[in-house]
Amino acid sequence: MFLPRKILEEKLRNMLTEDIGEGDITTALIVPSRATGEAEVRFKEPGVAAGIEESIVLLESLGLKAQALFRDGEEVEANQVIMKISGDARTILSVERTLLNLLSRMSGIATVTRQIVKKVLNAKLKTRVACTRKTAPGLLYFDKKAVLLGGGDTHRLHLDDMILIKGNHITMAGNLQDAIRSAKEKGSFSKKIEVEVASAAAAVKAAEAGADIIMFDNFSPKKVEASVGVLEKAGFLGKVLVEASGGIAAENVLAYASKKVDIVSLGEITESPKALDINLKIARQKSSPV
Amino acid sequence: MFLPRKILEEKLRNMLTEDIGEGDITTALIVPSRATGEAEVRFKEPGVAAGIEESIVLLESLGLKAQALFRDGEEVEANQVIMKISGDARTILSVERTLLNLLSRMSGIATVTRQIVKKVLNAKLKTRVACTRKTAPGLLYFDKKAVLLGGGDTHRLHLDDMILIKGNHITMAGNLQDAIRSAKEKGSFSKKIEVEVASAAAAVKAAEAGADIIMFDNFSPKKVEASVGVLEKAGFLGKVLVEASGGIAAENVLAYASKKVDIVSLGEITESPKALDINLKIARQKSSPV
Amino acid sequence: MFLPRKILEEKLRNMLTEDIGEGDITTALIVPSRATGEAEVRFKEPGVAAGIEESIVLLESLGLKAQALFRDGEEVEANQVIMKISGDARTILSVERTLLNLLSRMSGIATVTRQIVKKVLNAKLKTRVACTRKTAPGLLYFDKKAVLLGGGDTHRLHLDDMILIKGNHITMAGNLQDAIRSAKEKGSFSKKIEVEVASAAAAVKAAEAGADIIMFDNFSPKKVEASVGVLEKAGFLGKVLVEASGGIAAENVLAYASKKVDIVSLGEITESPKALDINLKIARQKSSPV
Amino acid sequence: MFLPRKILEEKLRNMLTEDIGEGDITTALIVPSRATGEAEVRFKEPGVAAGIEESIVLLESLGLKAQALFRDGEEVEANQVIMKISGDARTILSVERTLLNLLSRMSGIATVTRQIVKKVLNAKLKTRVACTRKTAPGLLYFDKKAVLLGGGDTHRLHLDDMILIKGNHITMAGNLQDAIRSAKEKGSFSKKIEVEVASAAAAVKAAEAGADIIMFDNFSPKKVEASVGVLEKAGFLGKVLVEASGGIAAENVLAYASKKVDIVSLGEITESPKALDINLKIARQKSSPV
Amino acid sequence: MFLPRKILEEKLRNMLTEDIGEGDITTALIVPSRATGEAEVRFKEPGVAAGIEESIVLLESLGLKAQALFRDGEEVEANQVIMKISGDARTILSVERTLLNLLSRMSGIATVTRQIVKKVLNAKLKTRVACTRKTAPGLLYFDKKAVLLGGGDTHRLHLDDMILIKGNHITMAGNLQDAIRSAKEKGSFSKKIEVEVASAAAAVKAAEAGADIIMFDNFSPKKVEASVGVLEKAGFLGKVLVEASGGIAAENVLAYASKKVDIVSLGEITESPKALDINLKIARQKSSPV
């Protein structure tokens, strides 16, 4: 997910525009128009840095100098300074909240993702930890990128980049296998086909019809284990990927990940992330700029 | 925060555009182009409905029929259906995730707000429960509206609608009282002036200089109590509003709210809300439309 | 109303895009592609400079050099040069009209505002001179900022930053006092409440119900005086702000301002401002750049 | 200047979005959500109606019913109702100011244009009355259309629809005749070429080089008369069009128009128009809708 | 590639806005404002219809009635009418060129795609005919959809929906196999990996490293045949997909398609399509509307 700086800048500027309305009336009244300041952005609790690149792009596009002390994806201790900013004081103060809102959310997502990924790795498992499309509307790019920085898998980005046949689709389409065969025949060769199933039998049918990935939706760990066994017996293990989804959270992730599934996906990572506590303190600029 | 439907529609359509990319390739392959369906949106856990109006506007703008069974702000039990949708099946399936992402976030925010507001009311307190500007970038309108529906106070909407002098401003401006006086003299009569203070002494100075609202930032409940006492002695209680902010959460809100402050503000309501579990199930349309 | 440069740039570029269509066909045909020029922007009549900051941002964003000889808010004599521009000649010629249209309007607004403000100050009055929401659609930011630079008060910026209950609202809401009480109870603590009244009696009722500001709408000066007297007797003078609005212009502003009102507001400042006469003359660039 | 309704709607909605911010907090607090009203829009002073079509498009796009009692371009007496509106009361109140700002400006422009056009017609002259590019930034379409409705000529719309060589262009291009010849040879056959001149001699040169239109810029009426004579002698009258521009206003328009020029152009029509006084009064809706 | 109507409408309206500028001055002058017409859109040469859905959406969004006589993807003879339109005459005339430009391009792309697809099918081959990212900037959705309607494969839609490692990437990344392994390990499980190779040896290496698809870039048909043989010997045929690309056109497509490749891709389909000759004739509306 590499975005040229100019494209990123536009997305970020829109965030600032939303917050600032017709202008920051407080700084206009209180802060002299040529005052310069230097500010530090500090993690108040430990976590994984995410949004550093976005912050630098936003700040520099506003004419500020910004120096990152950590890179995206690095782990930061409580009370460490992650970024120094210097330049026009009114601009720093006007962008403060937008900057922190983005950094806090992205770092929060990266942090929880990293915790779950580590849990899986520590259990010597190779299962991938993926997010879902349960992102905050408008923040798709940022939520998905934060997951990547935490070590997770972005899963599908849009409705246009993988064929994912869910229960609701089958309800409308009718027969599961016909639906898969039709997708396989008429869908682009460049896309994978994933199918959500409700039983081991359906999983085998989906694999037979040519699905690349099988999603066990809202299965108990036990049911996952049994279903994987059925797929194995049918000769599909290793040939299709298996994803467990629904009802998985940090607490029970190992119960699922240990059942030979290739992917576990968790909506909560991006749907209900706990924002990291990050703040910004400004000081009058000393002689030497950053 | 009344928005004419057409304005709201534009905001909502942008959310869908983000998710859909160049088009939903799954429904295009699997679901017949003239198939119609009827769907139910259901709360999987109890909570306060928020985003109903937005959902109806979004769905109707796409040519679907939508019927709300609850109004925004009403409390919903687990497993209750809150909305019925009927019409073009591809459209319903394409908008499903965007719809649920918005509803889940807004209802999650309204639910936690309501819980805190009730806690305060049950303690026979009149303290207002406010959110802050810690909203998800791009979702300001929706986050604030959900707070309103939960019974909370939106606080400032933008940087242009109240003069709020925080610590960082004072650092750059110099003297606290001069800053307030300057804001009072040069700022518009239509705006209130709020000042963040770090001590009771500063609170009195701010009140003397003409602040309309005093914010105790990151005070312990004890320090809040003492500071309110100092303000009372100085004759400012009832003349200025007092807000406690920083470090306040559902757990300790009463410790603050019970200290004669007019407002408690909590960043977590909009910064780290737990999305409500809501789902959508589609069925082939029967003869009678919604 | 401080806007970071990048945000301002976007607003300004849209103005240029409107005027330029698919491109300036005259300069493309007549002016050599590498020619550079230097231009002077000159006030043809005396007035208050406004739009200087916007001009510099616009010109620099187009790669031109621009040097302001006056600051926004300063008074300029007839025939004084306020700005020097140098760089690509085609660009200077293409932006000329957009630049002058903005400068002329903003300076025109600032000039008339200053005249009225001075009139009030010369009469030793402290009454604020405010504009209204009668701005040119799309130019809210620029019209309001010009008022500020002229020494006026911006009044409300949007429909979201003050609760202003006008006659039409009361017609729909029913009882005046109930409306105010409801606004006071349910509206955000961060907003002031202003109420438009048609009589002294209504003014008292509004004040009793908790209005922060009372607007006398379309009162004669005599009626203003009498009504202020009634408010004074009722003990509200100094406790609520009083605004006179409607039918006030440069000619009769003192008749209103002298009646102990805190604010006089005039629609004409931004609704029908006389644009200042400003021009731009270009010359071939000499050796030394600006 | 025919714009399909949908295109116009977009332009108009942006105006409303600017004014409304995050929503109308007053109507949301005061006006019941299902209340309906009926409103009348009334001219408080006589003038030419302009902006009726735009108003209807805006109002209907918001779901309101709107009935025009006058057509664009018709003359309206003081106190006549020009439009009736009915529907959702909150929506009517939220759009009121945007609607009136547009109507007042457009009708103001149409009114002053009509006055000048009538003056010329009453003097039995066929001279066209044109506006210039001195429009309010962002309002080009609306300002130009209002001129048309008043009976005026829109002149150039953008920098891309006529080749207009002004003094500043000649300064950069060098020789007047070479510039015209180059434009004639390389410019599109679909565009006219107009040349601003400072003397009768230059006018003859421009005509000889192939200009379609000659603009006398800032000439006194006397100088216009003499220059037209020179052009006549040189055999160009009736072959090129002649425009007088600069320093022309309602007061002196006949002095120019009577000098055999084809067009007089006036910046003031769109640069400093006096907005017409128009208001809107709402009432609770009676049984029968509009 | 299913897009809800509202999303499509926005894309289409932008096309009209580009063409119409400040408005259609011809229809405004010549066509009475309430005139209605009925028009027929006719293929002047045989071809595959594409853009019918888009046309209907565009026309209906402008308030016109439109009736399609063919469906997207159907083959149309010369001189057949494909669509009837009725309604406001000015609107029909203003949208005519935009409508035809879109229909002509899409139908031209669909027609050439269908010809090539048929050639392959007639030769009893199962090779897919795909387009590339060589689309007209801004028309990605429409160009890809036209390919689909012609029976072709859309290939990758964006840079975000398949990992496609081309020669230029390898130049920067270094080792081919390391690059693929890194993509396989760190890229999302939801994406396929395609690798462009310049030799049979590289193809085998790519397959060994885990590529899902191998692209033979600018190979002669002979070299394709030999390389497929090498892949077969190495046991990868049927396990990876093979795409031939570069230098393939309608003339030589069978020479490639007959070499056991799974996909042939042709840039020319969308890069240099011959627009189909389609016209629109209007008549005054008779009594009975469409």
Add this chain to the structure above:
Amino acid sequence: MFLPRKILEEKLRNMLTEDIGEGDITTALIVPSRATGEAEVRFKEPGVAAGIEESIVLLESLGLKAQALFRDGEEVEANQVIMKISGDARTILSVERTLLNLLSRMSGIATVTRQIVKKVLNAKLKTRVACTRKTAPGLLYFDKKAVLLGGGDTHRLHLDDMILIKGNHITMAGNLQDAIRSAKEKGSFSKKIEVEVASAAAAVKAAEAGADIIMFDNFSPKKVEASVGVLEKAGFLGKVLVEASGGIAAENVLAYASKKVDIVSLGEITESPKALDINLKIARQKSSPV
């Protein structure tokens, strides 16, 4: 058609945004984040360079260095390098396709235009070669500019810059001459009036009514010759311009151009241009930057 760089930048960035989706996942996975490269853009076949200015603006706006070896409008041999680019490798690879798509289309249009223009010039004819409004939706500016660079005439840019009365307009308007007279009287003096005719007789009527340009639509060369003769006899040759349009292509352009018409217009130039074959090769950056 001179556009200031900043305006052009915005148009170009939108093209890149379309192609890149949520980001380039291939370069993100394969190319190190700080790698720099240098690339050459090369013509694979001879042609006229067009889009060089646009390319430089796009590349520089992304922070890349770009050096043009040819100017727009120059003729390039096969295998000549036209541009060198250096800088961030990920950015170069992400923009490659967008850049080439634009360059290939613009150069293709300029090349075919030049060929036709030369054919006419070599025949010692002064007839102008014009394009039409048959441009790719969204690419009007770029298509028209490429025609200009090839030596052609842009014709009308929008529906707002010339009054062009076509057959469909006459159908709705009624009488040809009345339509022209009405346009002449009520249309702006700044616009030319062109009329499409189907016979010599209609041409004379149009000229008599005051048309500036007569378009012979879909005439055979013989009919063009005869009609020009009729116009000549009627004394209009040299007084009105004559355009032949419809059914004209590179093959038969001289048959038309030799019939004393002033302009021949060809839809195919912009409607079905053959894109020029242009590629980009990257190498790791050596020590000395471009």
